Amino acid sequence: MKLNRKVWVRSMLAAAATAALAGGAWAQGQPVKIGLLATLEGPFAAGGADGMRGAELAVKQRGGVVAGRKIEVIKASSDAKPDVAVNATRKLVEQDKVEIMVGPLSGGEGIAVKDYSKTQPGVTFINGGSGAQATTLVNPSPNFFRFNTEGGQWMVGLGKAAMDKGYKRVMVIAEDYAFPYSQVQGFMSEYCRLGGKVPEKAWVPLGGKDYSSVIAKIPKDVDALLVVLGGADAVNFLTQYENAGGDKPMLGGSITVSQDVLNYKGKRRDSLVGTLSAGPLADAYDGAEWKAFVDDYRKTYPVSAGGFPSPSLFAYVYYVNMKAALDGLAAVNGDLSGGQAKYREALSKMVLKTPNGDVRLDANRQAIGTTFVTEVVKDAQGNLFNKVNRKVDNVEQTLGMSAADFKIGSRDVPACP
Amino acid sequence: MSAAQWRRAMSTGLAGAAPRVPVGRTAAPSPAPAADPFAHSDAPRWLKHLWRTLAPRHVFTALLVLIFPFVATPFFTFQVASQSLVLGLIALSLTFLAGYGGMVSLAQMTVAGIAGYTMAVLGTSSSPEISLGWPWWVAVPAAVLLATVCSALIGWLSVRTEGIYTIMITLAIGVAFYYIVLQNYSVFNGFQGLRELKPPTVFGVQWRDPLPFYFLCLFWAGAGYFLVRYVVRAPFGIALQGIRDNPRRMEALGYGVVAHRVAAYALSGLLAAVAGILLAWYNALMTPGSVGTGWLINILVIAVLGGMKHPIGAFLGALVFVLLQTFAIDVIDRERFNLVIGTVFLAIVLFSPDGLLGLWAKLRSRLSPTQAMTSPQRRQP
Numbered sequence: 012m013k014l015n016r017k018v019w020v021r022s023m024l025a026a027a028a029t030a031a032l033a034g035g036a037w038a039q040g041q042p043v044k045i046g047l048l049a050t051l052e053g054p055f056a057a058g059g060a061d062g063m064r065g066a067e068l069a070v071k072q073r074g075g076v077v078a079g080r081k082i083e084v085i086k087a088s089s090d091a092k093p094d095v096a097v098n099a100t101r102k103l104v105e106q107d108k109v110e111i112m113v114g115p116l117s118g119g120e121g122i123a124v125k126d127y128s129k130t131q132p133g134v135t136f137i138n139g140g141s142g143a144q145a146t147t148l149v150n151p152s153p154n155f156f157r158f159n160t161e162g163g164q165w166m167v168g169l170g171k172a173a174m175d176k177g178y179k180r181v182m183v184i185a186e187d188y189a190f191p192y193s194q195v196q197g198f199m200s201e202y203c204r205l206g207g208k209v210p211e212k213a214w215v216p217l218g219g220k221d222y223s224s225v226i227a228k229i230p231k232d233v234d235a236l237l238v239v240l241g242g243a244d245a246v247n248f249l250t251q252y253e254n255a256g257g258d259k260p261m262l263g264g265s266i267t268v269s270q271d272v273l274n275y276k277g278k279r280r281d282s283l284v285g286t287l288s289a290g291p292l293a294d295a296y297d298g299a300e301w302k303a304f305v306d307d308y309r310k311t312y313p314v315s316a317g318g319f320p321s322p323s324l325f326a327y328v329y330y331v332n333m334k335a336a337l338d339g340l341a342a343v344n345g346d347l348s349g350g351q352a353k354y355r356e357a358l359s360k361m362v363l364k365t366p367n368g369d370v371r372l373d374a375n376r377q378a379i380g381t382t383f384v385t386e387v388v389k390d391a392q393g394n395l396f397n398k399v400n401r402k403v404d405n406v407e408q409t410l411g412m413s414a415a416d417f418k419i420g421s422r423d424v425p426a427c428p
Numbered sequence: 429m430s431a432a433q434w435r436r437a438m439s440t441g442l443a444g445a446a447p448r449v450p451v452g453r454t455a456a457p458s459p460a461p462a463a464d465p466f467a468h469s470d471a472p473r474w475l476k477h478l479w480r481t482l483a484p485r486h487v488f489t490a491l492l493v494l495i496f497p498f499v500a501t502p503f504f505t506f507q508v509a510s511q512s513l514v515l516g517l518i519a520l521s522l523t524f525l526a527g528y529g530g531m532v533s534l535a536q537m538t539v540a541g542i543a544g545y546t547m548a549v550l551g552t553s554s555s556p557e558i559s560l561g562w563p564w565w566v567a568v569p570a571a572v573l574l575a576t577v578c579s580a581l582i583g584w585l586s587v588r589t590e591g592i593y594t595i596m597i598t599l600a601i602g603v604a605f606y607y608i609v610l611q612n613y614s615v616f617n618g619f620q621g622l623r624e625l626k627p628p629t630v631f632g633v634q635w636r637d638p639l640p641f642y643f644l645c646l647f648w649a650g651a652g653y654f655l656v657r658y659v660v661r662a663p664f665g666i667a668l669q670g671i672r673d674n675p676r677r678m679e680a681l682g683y684g685v686v687a688h689r690v691a692a693y694a695l696s697g698l699l700a701a702v703a704g705i706l707l708a709w710y711n712a713l714m715t716p717g718s719v720g721t722g723w724l725i726n727i728l729v730i731a732v733l734g735g736m737k738h739p740i741g742a743f744l745g746a747l748v749f750v751l752l753q754t755f756a757i758d759v760i761d762r763e764r765f766n767l768v769i770g771t772v773f774l775a776i777v778l779f780s781p782d783g784l785l786g787l788w789a790k791l792r793s794r795l796s797p798t799q800a801m802t803s804p805q806r807r808q809p
Binding site for chain 1: 501502503504506507511611613618619620621623624711712713715717718720722753754757765766
């Protein structure tokens with residue numbers, strides 16, 4: 012009797028909430044509330060909006076219903092600052108009472124939300140787009156899951172590709188914060204193991220405009236430059252390097268060889284052909300699932316409706332993480348009872364089908380997934396685009412090292428001068 | 429706007445009202461000493477004073493803030509109420525400086541940030557290689573002291589300027605501090621900042637739980653509020669308001685203008701520093717983002733939104749600010765919700781240049797006929 016009343020009260024509340032928000036579709040049992048957090052403000056506003064598109068696409072593909080339970084997505088925004096992200100998450104969890112939380116987008120936010128997740132054991136947190144190594148390596152939280160690979164993993168395979176090209180010595184030019192540290196680590200741990208040398212690393216401030224002092228420091232005897240700069244910074248660097256008469260070939264980070272760089276019109280444009288880079292997705296990958304995903308994205312979010320010509324990195328990782336949340340829910344038949352124990356077990360053991368192949372989780376609930384090595388080539392019209400050079404499966408967060416030997420990347424780790 | 433014009437605008441806007449509150453409050457009961465039932469009683473003086481000055485709205489507010497956390501959800505207690513109190517305390521430090529001292533400083537969040545970062549560096553955090561691990565009862569006072577000293581230094585640097593130039597200098601200091609903590613890795617841990625800043629467990633209470641943290645914030649916000657109320661009636665506060673209105677005449681009367689202004693900066697720094705410690709505990713982290721330009725300006729927005737004529741304005745402004753930040757996204761979807769926030773701010777400032785306090789005053793003057801009839805009665809037992 013008591014239980015009945017409780018259920019009745021709860022369902023009334025749920026029905027009222029649904030009626031208010033979704034116009035009364037409570038026929039299929041209680042809805043599942045999923046919080047969705049991305050940056051709709053600040054430096055990653057465009058990326059955050061595309062991240063939301065990716066997550067919504069995953070919900071849409073299931074028709075908004077999993078195991079007879081309606082999926083109700085409640086959105087929140089941050090501006091890439093950790094304190095704002097925690098406030099937004101706290102609102103979703105404690106005020107809107109979401110049962111599953113997907114987000115946030117950037118690295119520092121991810122660490123802060125992971126810390127917060129420890130105080131909310133009743134809610135399952137799934138990452139959105141954030142890629143800091145420490146999120147799952149240092150003091151991992153038992154209810155924080157990440158189904159996307161991170162900055163270090165995204166660079167695996169590039170070291171070998173560089174050695175294959177005959178680059179024996181490489182200088183690193185990268186921005187001075189955690190994400191480029193992890194990118195450089197992902198490259199160097201493999202490159203150094205294969206016998207490559209990195210005699211010089213230049214850490215430049217984020218958003219720097221003047222690279223002349225860095226360019227002056229480039230040693231004569233290096234074979235290539237590893238440039239881990241964000242899109243516009245990379246173009247600035249290229250222009251200044253060209254003006255200074257530089258001619259070393261380039262290797263790029265995961266966000267370096269973007270469309271900005273490929274549209275570069277300077278004299279050295281042709282020298283960009285052959286530039287290697289690596290990342291978790293490749294526009295030109297011809298896997299059937301990837302093509303289907305891109306088609307679906309384009310159909311749902313045509314450019315006229317604000318979508319990108321091709322899903323961005325953030326759309327992809329949010330899609331993957333939201334898909335994981337929903338697939339896990341389907342696996343337990345919508346059962347979130349018992350402190351979500353069954354659901355979390357299903358997530359931990361799940362082999363997630365993503366557009367780029369299977370993803371599993373390691374002991375810290377961090378994804379083990381696929382990385383693409385890409386190479387810039389010229390098509391018949393003279394346009395530059397990224398061609399898939401190699402696909403590396405099952406990339407682990409510790410980059411092939413044992414957990415005890417692995418140290419999080421920093422300015423000085425790893426080193427092989 | 430020239431410096432002189434600016435100052436005139438500041439003083440005409442504030443001269444009438446700001447002193448009225450403290451002076452009026454003490455003066456009001458005196459006309460009817462004979463009717464005072466406690467005039468010949470043995471009750472202690474403070475009790476008599478309290479009886480004379482207390483109005484129903486004070487009791488109502490006190491009951492509201494005391495009962496609120498037991499009625500509201502932990503989310504409202506922690507995120508809405510505690511955050512409002514902390515931000516309100518920082519805005520109060522600006523209200524004191526600008527409303528009573530005529531100096532608009534954008535560096536109040538920087539002072540709060542200095543306190544928070546100092547506590548993180550001296551105390552414990554997630555980066556043991558940076559934090560010195562001092563016990564909290566050393567780290568917290570040291571942080572407050574250092575931030576107060578820094579605030580006095582900021583004041584010393586900027587008091588020779590006026591109006592818009594003060595804003596520029598304090599903004600420059602704020603932005604410089606932001607870039608220092610952003611790019612320094614050995615002390616401030618750069619972009620990632622310092623995390624896991626928890627209040628200590630004292631008397632067996634987890635002070636970061638919503639209820640204890642609320643009362644901790646309430647205590648310090650109340651302390652700051654009454655300190656400002658007290659100081660603006662004390663000789664120092666009166667002299668400060670005199671300096672705000674006519675520094676040259678005060679100088680001629682023999683008051684040290686620079687010394688008073690620097691002291692005002694130090695006092696406002698003390699308020700901001702205490703709030704900075706609470707803010708660090710509230711967020712459990714200190715990152716460059718929390719002392720960035722956005723927040724420097726947000727504090728000014730909060731102070732202006734609430735109104736600078738009375739210390740309570742800072743807290744009202746903070747409450748509206750936090751409610752908007754938290755719930756605007758529910759009103760309107762996606763990228764557009766900042767439009768709601770901006771529109772509300774604009775509307776308040778447009779319809780009432782004195783912020784929410786100005787709206788309240790307008791409302792009261794509209795209802796004044798009835799009030800005039802009842803208010804003398806109210807003081808009678």
